[in-house]
Amino acid sequence: MPELPEVEVVRQSLCKKIRHxxxxxxxxxxxxxxxxxxxxFEKLLINQKIIxxxxxxKYLILHLSNSIYCLIHLGMSGTIHIIYNKKKNFLTNASFYHSPTLPKKHNHVEFIFDDLKIVYNDPRRFGFFQIIENFSSLQKKISFFGPEPFQSIFDSKYIHSFFYKKEKNIKNFLLDQKFVxxxxxxxxxxILFLCKINPFRKARLINIQECxxxxxNSRKILLDAIKKGGSSIRDFKNIKGKKGNFQKSFKVYERNGLNCKRLNCKGLIKKKNISNRSTFFCDMCQK
DNA sequence: AAGAGGCCCTGATAGC
DNA sequence: TGCTATCAGGGCCTCT
Structure with a gap:
């Protein structure tokens, strides 16, 4: 399930491989x-350089030499694979189309370069490609989203005023892309575990210290996850087919029934649903 | 306006 | 063994 860190890991390696x-x-x-x-779609991309x-x-943005942008969202199960061709004969040699590292099904889109190609695989097809015609359209699209946690406007004041009079629980807001x-x-x-905040708490009851x-902690968790190559729960892999490592650092996710990892806390991790999404927390130390 | 819930999709796994 | 049910969940949609 690619979230920001997983998409960033893909971006970094893609950048090394296909830029210019x-x-x-x-x-x-x-x-x-x-x-x-x-x-x-094909016509808009062919013969263009990746700038x-x-x-x-969670969006990858390919900036192309004809000043258009290709947005890629990996959805739930999207992965990008890289297949090399040192002989540079992709266009004529069909055997490279069946590399052993490539899944057999659901390879929906390929971008072919001289010495390599990238292959988009997505069993559930929740991901997508979207062409954005120019920079102002891209800006407009991005403006509908809330800030990333790394941006300076994502501060305690922003959060606190956003939560004013909001009855919905805090966890729903962390998942709301219009908020963050x-x-x-x-x-x-x-993140909520690190903050010692119960995921069911109403947003309006989050105080400024907690903001x-x-x-x-949003910044800390995401940066840490990027450093460790993202999390691989089921299907996330980087473009070389390698798994990330952050799943080893999970404190609550998929740990229901296990001991709370907080020092001196005797709680057990609970699993409950919030808006149909699995929610893991310790009700002893998350208040 | 805010919030709740449904839907898109396939594969892995559990239970009978 | 083979069937069915459930779950995974990002983002968009509709309804109240």
Missing amino acids: KKVKKVIVRNRNLRLKIPLN KVDRFS SGIGNIYANE KKIVK
Whole structure:
């Protein structure tokens, strides 16, 4: 489940591999992702150079030489694989289309470069590709989202005023991309544990000190996860097919029934549903 | 306006 | 063994 850290891990390695390279061919095998891939998609990308591989929230942003942007969202189960071709004969040699490192099914989109190609695989097809025509459209799209935890405007004042009179529980807000961008279910659970905040608590009851903790711990968890290559619960892998390591650092996620990891806390981790998402917490130390 | 709930999709796993 | 049910969950949608 790619959240901000997983997408950032993909961005970093993609950037190393495809920046400044020219897209030689685009193959779309299945246009029916969450958003339908338009028929002119291939034409817009072919013969364009990748100027930059950026990211906002859980979106990858390919900046192309014809000044358009290709947004990629990995949804729940999207992965990007890299397949090398040192002989640079991708366009003529079909055998590379069946690399042993590549899953056999659900390889929906490929971008082919001279010496390598990237392959988008997504069993559940919750991910999507979207063409953004120009910079102002990109800005407009991003403006509908809340800040990332790393941005300076994501501070205790912003959080506290956002939560004013809000009856919904705090966990729902951490997952609300209009409030804060990039946090998904795993990291929402982990952040609230570090903050000692019960996920069911109404947002309006979060005090300013706790807002400060939310700022600090969101940044801490996400940065730590990026450093460790993201989390691999079920399907996340980086572009080399390697798993991340942050799942080893989970304090609450998928730990229901196990001892609370907080020093001197005798609680057991509980699992309950909030808006149909698994919520893990310790009711002894998260108040 | 805010909040609750449904839906898209496939694969892994549990239970009978 | 093979069937069915459940769960995983990001983001968008509708309804109240």
